[in-house]
Amino acid sequence: MKMTVSQAMVECLKAEGIKVVYGYPGAAICPFYDALLSAEKDIRNILVRHEANGGHAASGYARITGKPAVCIATSGPGAVNLITAIATAYADSIPLICITGQVNTDQIGSDVFQEADITGAAEPFVKHSYLLKDPKDVGRAFKEAFYIAGTGRPGPVLIDVPMDVQKMTLDFEYPKKVDIRSYKPTGKGNYLQVKRVTEALRSAEKPLICIGGGVFASNAQNEIVELSETLNIPVITTMMGISVFSDDNPLYVGMIGTHGMKIANYAVNACDTLFLVGARVGDRAVKTPLDLERTTKILHIDIDPAEIGKNIGADYPLVGDAKQVLRQMLDYIKKNPEGCADHSGWLRQIEENKVPTEFAQPVKGTVNPKEFLQKLAERMPANVNICADVGQNQIWSSRYYFKRGGRFLTSGGMGTMGYSVPCAVGAKMADPSRPTIAICGDGGFQMNFMELATAVQYGVDIKVIVMTNTRLGMVRELQTIGYNDRQTGVFLDGSPDFVKLAAAYGIPAIRVNDEKSEKEAIERLAEDKGLLLAEVVVDKDFPTL
Amino acid sequence: MKHTISVLVENHSGVLSRISGLFSRRGFNIESLAVGPTHDPSISRITIVADGDDHTVEQIEKQLNKLIEVIKVKTFGRDEFVARELMIVKVNAPAEKRSEIMTIAEITGAKVMDITLSTMTLELCDRYDRLCRFENVIEPYGILEMARTGTVAVERGSDYFSPKKGS
Ligand SMILES: Cc1ncc(C[n+]2csc(CCOP(=O)(O)OP(=O)(O)O)c2C)c(N)n1
Numbered sequence: 047m048k049m050t051v052s053q054a055m056v057e058c059l060k061a062e063g064i065k066v067v068y069g070y071p072g073a074a075i076c077p078f079y080d081a082l083l084s085a086e087k088d089i090r091n092i093l094v095r096h097e098a099n100g101g102h103a104a105s106g107y108a109r110i111t112g113k114p115a116v117c118i119a120t121s122g123p124g125a126v127n128l129i130t131a132i133a134t135a136y137a138d139s140i141p142l143i144c145i146t147g148q149v150n151t152d153q154i155g156s157d158v159f160q161e162a163d164i165t166g167a168a169e170p171f172v173k174h175s176y177l178l179k180d181p182k183d184v185g186r187a188f189k190e191a192f193y194i195a196g197t198g199r200p201g202p203v204l205i206d207v208p209m210d211v212q213k214m215t216l217d218f219e220y221p222k223k224v225d226i227r228s229y230k231p232t233g234k235g236n237y238l239q240v241k242r243v244t245e246a247l248r249s250a251e252k253p254l255i256c257i258g259g260g261v262f263a264s265n266a267q268n269e270i271v272e273l274s275e276t277l278n279i280p281v282i283t284t285m286m287g288i289s290v291f292s293d294d295n296p297l298y299v300g301m302i303g304t305h306g307m308k309i310a311n312y313a314v315n316a317c318d319t320l321f322l323v324g325a326r327v328g329d330r331a332v333k334t335p336l337d338l339e340r341t342t343k344i345l346h347i348d349i350d351p352a353e354i355g356k357n358i359g360a361d362y363p364l365v366g367d368a369k370q371v372l373r374q375m376l377d378y379i380k381k382n383p384e385g386c387a388d389h390s391g392w393l394r395q396i397e398e399n400k401v402p403t404e405f406a407q408p409v410k411g412t413v414n415p416k417e418f419l420q421k422l423a424e425r426m427p428a429n430v431n432i433c434a435d436v437g438q439n440q441i442w443s444s445r446y447y448f449k450r451g452g453r454f455l456t457s458g459g460m461g462t463m464g465y466s467v468p469c470a471v472g473a474k475m476a477d478p479s480r481p482t483i484a485i486c487g488d489g490g491f492q493m494n495f496m497e498l499a500t501a502v503q504y505g506v507d508i509k510v511i512v513m514t515n516t517r518l519g520m521v522r523e524l525q526t527i528g529y530n531d532r533q534t535g536v537f538l539d540g541s542p543d544f545v546k547l548a549a550a551y552g553i554p555a556i557r558v559n560d561e562k563s564e565k566e567a568i569e570r571l572a573e574d575k576g577l578l579l580a581e582v583v584v585d586k587d588f589p590t591l
Numbered sequence: 592m593k594h595t596i597s598v599l600v601e602n603h604s605g606v607l608s609r610i611s612g613l614f615s616r617r618g619f620n621i622e623s624l625a626v627g628p629t630h631d632p633s634i635s636r637i638t639i640v641a642d643g644d645d646h647t648v649e650q651i652e653k654q655l656n657k658l659i660e661v662i663k664v665k666t667f668g669r670d671e672f673v674a675r676e677l678m679i680v681k682v683n684a685p686a687e688k689r690s691e692i693m694t695i696a697e698i699t700g701a702k703v704m705d706i707t708l709s710t711m712t713l714e715l716c717d718r719y720d721r722l723c724r725f726e727n728v729i730e731p732y733g734i735l736e737m738a739r740t741g742t743v744a745v746e747r748g749s750d751y752f753s754p755k756k757g758s
Contacts (some may be wrong), residue, residue: 169609170616177605194659227754228601228662352653355646431756 047218051181051211054218055145058188059089064116066090066107066475068100070127072120074147074160077212079118092475092504095496097124099468101131101202102498105432106142106472109455112265114141114195114203115472121147122160125206126167130462132202135169137459138286139263141200143191144168147484150210151179165206173201180210181216186224193224198231199350200263232349235366240374243321243345243362248379248386249317250343252395253279258331259286259458260324260348260368269372271295271322276379278389279321280396282310283335284331287324288444289432289454298554299396303331304382305441305590309400315367316395319343324368327357328459403446409585411558411559415439415513418564418582419485423448425572427481431455431473435466435486435494436521437520438590439513452480470508471501481509483571488514488538498551501577509571512544515584523590548579555579593622593668594648595674595744598637599754601660602628609658610637619643619651623676623741634662634754638743640719662754667744674744677716678725679704683733684711692732699725710735 049057055078059067067089071079082091094100100117108115110448119128125146148154149161163484165175174194176187191203235243247253255274261267264344267290274281274297281291282299291298298305302314314320321340327335335358338344346353346360347368354363359550364371379386405417405579419442428450434443440456447454455473457465470484491512501508515522523534548555558567558580567580601605607626614621622640629636641651648666655664685694689711696703696713699721705712715725719742726737746752 165605166608169612226659229659350657352650352657356650356653 047213049218050081051178051184051207051214051216052077053084054184054216055188055207055212056081056085056089058185058217058220059116060085062188062192063113064089066092066129067116067118068094068103068107068472069091069118070094070097070100070124071118072122072124072147072160074121075118075124075145075212076147076217077209078145078147078207078291087309090218091499094500097127098130098464099494099497099500100460101128101135101142101144102468102474103464103500104142105131105135105465106455106469107476108141108472109262110431110453110473110476114143114192114200116143116145117269118145119147120160121164121209122147122162125164126162129168129171132168132204134457134460134462134465135202136171136173138259138457139200141195142202142380143195144202146202146204146206147212148177148206151208152210154208168204171202172204173199175204175206177206178211181214182213184216185218185221189221189224190226193226194229198229199260215434231367232365233367233370233375235347235364235371239362239364240371241378242320243347244375244378245363245385246319246343246345246362247279247321249279251387252317252392253277253319253321253389254313254317255279255281255321255323256314256325257281257283257287257290258325259284261287261290262366264324264374266324266350266369269369269376273372273376276376277386278393280313280389280393281341282313284325284328284443284458285456285502286458289449289452292450294450295447297393301444305330306332307445309396312399313396314338317342319345322346322358322360323372324348326353327355334356360549412583412585412588413558413560413564415442415582415584415588418558419443419447421564422568422571423450427572428452429480431470431477431480431482433466433470433473433482433484435484435490436461436463437490437518438485438523438588439485439487439490439519440514441590442513447485458481463490466490467494467497467508467510468500470510471497471506474506474508475504478507482507483509483511485513487512487519488512488516488541489518489543489547491544492538492541495547498548498553498577498579502551502553507576510579511571511579511582512579513582513584514541514544515586515588516541517586519584519588520590522586542577544581553577553579555581557581557583559583592642592644594641594643595672595742596639596641596648596651596655597665597667597744597752598655599629599662600635600637601662602633602635606635606660607637609660610655613654613658614641614651617650617654619647623739625741625743627743631754638741640742657730663752667746671694671708671747672744673747674718674742675716676719676722676742677714677740678722679712679714679738680726680729680734681710681712681736682729683735685709688732692729695725695728697717699728700721701725
């Protein structure tokens with residue numbers, strides 16, 4: 047059918063089942079926006095308040111749906127603003143389709159107004175990118191982009207479209223098939239290796255399963271739970287793997303790493319066989335991979351061959367999609383049920399080394415953020431999605447908000463402040479049936495609170511918790527510990543009154559600074575319909591751990 | 592240790608920058624990089640000589656494979672390949688030195704491309720190490736200008752490197 051490239055782009059999105067896009071327009075993307083307007087019945091066009099937040103919102107949406115989500119920016123500054131979100135998505139393997147406007151084809155390379163080489167600038171952070179110069183490539187580029195973003199190890203794909211190209215016409219038909227000769231992601235694992243890994247795992251005396259974000263990327267939550275329960279093997283996660291296991295599963299030990307649970311780090315050091323599933327052994331998760339490699343048998347599944355052997359040597363490497371490989375392992379076990387060692391002694395050993403959590407009495411006029419989150423989790427329904435920002439608030443959310451079926455979403459790889467609120471907007475829109483809470487610090491909140499307007503405008507019912515310690519808390523703590531308490535550049539004086547700020551957006555808000563307000567806030571976070579902001583006042587010196 | 596890596600890529604604009612970007616970004620050291628067309632017009636071939644231990648080279652190979660437009664990567668083992676590089680060198684050659692330089696050219700197999708009253712321009716197509724030795728003997732005469740293409744290589748024997756991914 048004859049149509050403009052812009053209309054064809056919209057048809058591509060429709061064909062991919064896209065229902066919502068997050069964007070910010072400008073001259074160079076106007077032809078596409080015009081076409082989007084004509085399709086508003088099919089595709090909701092959400093105006094975010096900053097391009098990076100559009101990318102983060104799409105990220106939240108993609109993580110909940112498990113499919114690529116779309117964000118849009120104009121050329122030059124718009125595209126460049128988007129880079130933080132692209133890099134954030136890349137670091138956590140989140141599938142995004144990022145569409146940017148570009149200056150006219152004949153002006154490319156001449157530094158005209160709002161020209162930026164965005165495919166060049168974003169290259170380190172994209173799985174792939176396209177600069178569309180020929181109208182007849184539009185269908186193939188979109189088809190490939192969705193395929194590349196959503197398969198294998200997922201990631202962001204950028205499509206840059208010059209304004210003149212957007213206006214050209216073509217005879218359009220969306221390709222039915224995609225075939226990229228140089229891109230054939232592995233699905234199933236090599237049968238023999240599957241067998242070896244399974245035997246090594248179940249015959250081990252002290253095996254431990256370590257789950258990373260790859261388990262979500264491959265939608266392998268059920269399989270990994272089934273495997274660990276079948277073999278009675280304890281489980282730890284990286285920050286990206288949090289919420290695969292329910293916190294109350296007796297096999298779940300906790301998150302590892304610099305800010306992880308003591309008991310989880312204990313288990314890593316005490317195990318004799320470590321089974322890594324979609325975890326890349328990042329430096330925040332495992333500080334000394336070389337020591338671990340020496341003392342422990344490493345079994346490693348990843349869909350990205352480059353992750354195997356990158357940070358830690360693997361005795362048993364296994365390339366494949368986690369869901370398929372775990373299914374293969376379960377099938378193998380079903381057919382060959384003998385050979386599982388008794389792990390109950392090992393589980394008891396872990397149990398005996400657990401230390402009960404004790405909460406310190408908070409300074410007057412503040413609350414203990416850990417205790418607050420624990421109480422909140424007890425009161426909230428099980429399926430809440432938690433979007434944690436970066437800093438102390440993130441660690442508290444990861445450790446003390448007990449997950450029982452909801453997702454825990456955070457920027458694990460890049461640690462991008464400001465991720466939480468836009469992510470929550472996207473996550474809530476992807477699944478309105480789940481209560482969705484953004485948790486951030488007063489620093490991070492001031493990087494993203496403009497998205498309250500987006501939430502108000504489109505009626506996105508999220509709850510926002512701002513933990514105000516009037517400091518960039520995590521950096522303050524780093525300075526306290528590592529720089530002889532020479533605190534600098536971490537004071538958030540001049541911050542607004544967050545309760546009043548919420549009021550300015552027409553959002554009800556409550557300040558939490560004693561037991562009574564704590565109770566009330568928890569009740570309202572659980573029960574109130576519509577947006578709500580809770581400012582949780584935290585002592586400026588409150589430690590992370 | 593030096594490794595010779597052959598990469599078949601889609602003949603698209605921008606591929607080279609993706610590859611060179613990858614090397615600098617991940618801190619891999621490139622000794623040389625040569626790129627050119629192949630008998631299939633849709634495919635270009637890049638030959639990279641890189642320095643690094645086995646772990647590094649394994650990472651280079653894997654990271655290259657992740658680029659969507661990379662069709663196939665192969666790191667050649669010792670003696671598994673034949674390789675050549677072209678060097679062009681312009682050297683000081685006053686009349687009294689010319690015959691000495693000609694002798695060197697004859698021994699090494701270099702050819703004279705151009706000559707003036709004071710200079711000679713020589714070309715030599717050979718293995719990397721022989722070019723280096725040639726450079727060493729010609730250096731004392733005073734090298735004015737030099738250009739090298741970087742190594743290109745193909746597999747020795749009847750096996751060949753084809754664009755089917757895998758293997
Ligand atoms: C965009 C960005 N800039 C800087 C940092 C470095 N950083 C990490 S944690 C942190 C402090 C965050 O402060 P706040 O949001 O108030 O949270 P808190 O640690 O106090 O809970 C900073 C500045 C970052 N992670 N992201």
